[in-house]
Amino acid sequence: MTTVGILGGGQLGAMLAPALQDLGADVHVYDPDPNAPALRRAAHAASGSWRDVPRLQEFFDACDVVTYEFENVETEGLAQLSGLDKLLPSLGVLRTTQNRALEKEFLRDHGLPHVDFVDGRTAEELPAAARAFGYPAILKTARGGYDGKGQWRLSSSVDLEALLSTPARAALDASGWVLEEPIDIVLEVSAIVARERNGDEVVFPLFENEHREHVLDVTLVPARLPDDLAAEAKAVALAAARALDVTGLLTTELFVGRSARSDPGQVRVFTNEFAPRPHNSGHVTRKACTFSQFEALARILLGIPLVPPRLVSAGAYCMANLLGEVWEAQGAPSSLDLSAWEGAPDLLEVVLYGKSGVATKRKMGHLTVRGVGADEAISSARALREAISRTGPRRSV
Ligand SMILES: Nc1ncnc2c1ncn2[C@@H]1O[C@H](COP(=O)(O)OP(=O)(O)O)[C@@H](O)[C@H]1O
Numbered sequence: 349m350t351t352v353g354i355l356g357g358g359q360l361g362a363m364l365a366p367a368l369q370d371l372g373a374d375v376h377v378y379d380p381d382p383n384a385p386a387l388r389r390a391a392h393a394a395s396g397s398w399r400d401v402p403r404l405q406e407f408f409d410a411c412d413v414v415t416y417e418f419e420n421v422e423t424e425g426l427a428q429l430s431g432l433d434k435l436l437p438s439l440g441v442l443r444t445t446q447n448r449a450l451e452k453e454f455l456r457d458h459g460l461p462h463v464d465f466v467d468g469r470t471a472e473e474l475p476a477a478a479r480a481f482g483y484p485a486i487l488k489t490a491r492g493g494y495d496g497k498g499q500w501r502l503s504s505s506v507d508l509e510a511l512l513s514t515p516a517r518a519a520l521d522a523s524g525w526v527l528e529e530p531i532d533i534v535l536e537v538s539a540i541v542a543r544e545r546n547g548d549e550v551v552f553p554l555f556e557n558e559h560r561e562h563v564l565d566v567t568l569v570p571a572r573l574p575d576d577l578a579a580e581a582k583a584v585a586l587a588a589a590r591a592l593d594v595t596g597l598l599t600t601e602l603f604v605g606r607s608a609r610s611d612p613g614q615v616r617v618f619t620n621e622f623a624p625r626p627h628n629s630g631h632v633t634r635k636a637c638t639f640s641q642f643e644a645l646a647r648i649l650l651g652i653p654l655v656p657p658r659l660v661s662a663g664a665y666c667m668a669n670l671l672g673e674v675w676e677a678q679g680a681p682s683s684l685d686l687s688a689w690e691g692a693p694d695l696l697e698v699v700l701y702g703k704s705g706v707a708t709k710r711k712m713g714h715l716t717v718r719g720v721g722a723d724e725a726i727s728s729a730r731a732l733r734e735a736i737s738r739t740g741p742r743r744s745v
């Protein structure tokens with residue numbers, strides 16, 4: 349039996365674990381939080397910090413192969429381990445993709461389409477760099493940001509000065525920063541490439557992503573994108589996976605939109621960021637595709653060949669995230685009331701991640717529906733989420 353270790357015990361690990369177990373693997377999970385949901389899915393659960401080298405070494409020693417579901421794993425601890433060749437995707441891939449500055453430099457060095465940017469190390473360098481770069485701009489910490497955290501829209505030097513007198517300054521100093529041009533976004537898409545040890549690769553159908561307050565709200569597949577832009581988005585994702593020499597999954601987030609700095613009238617593709625792991629948008633593959641992103645990664649880790657993934661049927665599929673707000677609307681119950689599922693045959697799945705503690709904007713679950721067309725799938729996913737929010741104990745009193 350192959351033993352697979354997963355670093356990180358969130359919902360991505362909780363969905364990856366059963367995919368591995370279905371193919372006969374023994375799953376071990378490591379997370380600093382002893383309540384992390386994936387720990388309950390594992391044959392062996394380890395809890396320790398990312399800097400606890402002896403514990404990490406023990407974890408690695410017990411596994412044949414190790415992957416990660418969280419790209420903010422601190423690499424300083426990992427770098428000290430022996431047997432790092434078990435880590436897939438490699439430590440080098442993790443280092444590049446967890447740092448926006450390195451990611452952007454990678455894009456520039458490989459001639460891949462990206463937004464105009466400048467990067468730097470300290471907050472002190474920022475005012476001069478921003479003056480030279482020009483406003484408006486989006487400032488992001490190089491490391492640690494997610495779901496819009498660690499980024500700020502700046503319309504002038506006044507915004508920047510105000511920001512630099514807040515605790516954000518320390519975060520910028522600690523991790524470095526990237527300043528980028530705001531794109532006038534027409535739509536956002538993501539592409540998941542699954543790449544085997546021997547370099548064989550497949551790419552999932554493109555996902556169209558709609559964010560709300562920087563958090564993914566819904567994902568639609570197939571994405572509504574003209575053929576030429578779709579082909580370019582897939583080509584960029586494949587080129588990046590090859591250049592990074594990824595074994596595993598590489599998710600590429602792309603903007604389709606206009607840049608005010610170059611060809612303002614032209615709708616183009618810009619690479620935003622990478623995630624070397626399953627991705628929230630890829631949850632839709634669980635129902636929409638012949639195999640899911642989790643099965644794809646499981647096969648790669650276990651050395652089972654991939655075939656190109658396809659949509660299981662015509663029509664459109666929409667995944668809607670269930671954030672903490674849905675639980676709050678029901679009065680924060682420990683188990684969500686799903687009676688709204690009755691009479692909804694197109695609701696293909698609801699997945700609840702089993703996180704302890706409801707919080708606003710926290711990703712707590714998702715649902716996936718099938719519709720005849722894109723608009724119908726999106727509106728029905730949103731309507732079902734709304735219907736779930738309207739049920740439960742709070743409403744019945
Ligand atoms: N340069 C940009 N121009 C326009 N919108 C942006 C830009 N950068 C980020 N955004 C918006 O913010 C969202 C989150 O930014 P992103 O860089 O993907 O960070 P994260 O997903 O790690 O929070 C993007 O999906 C997009 O909607």
Ligand SMILES: [Mg+2]
Binds near residue numbers: 621
């Ligand atoms: Mg993102």
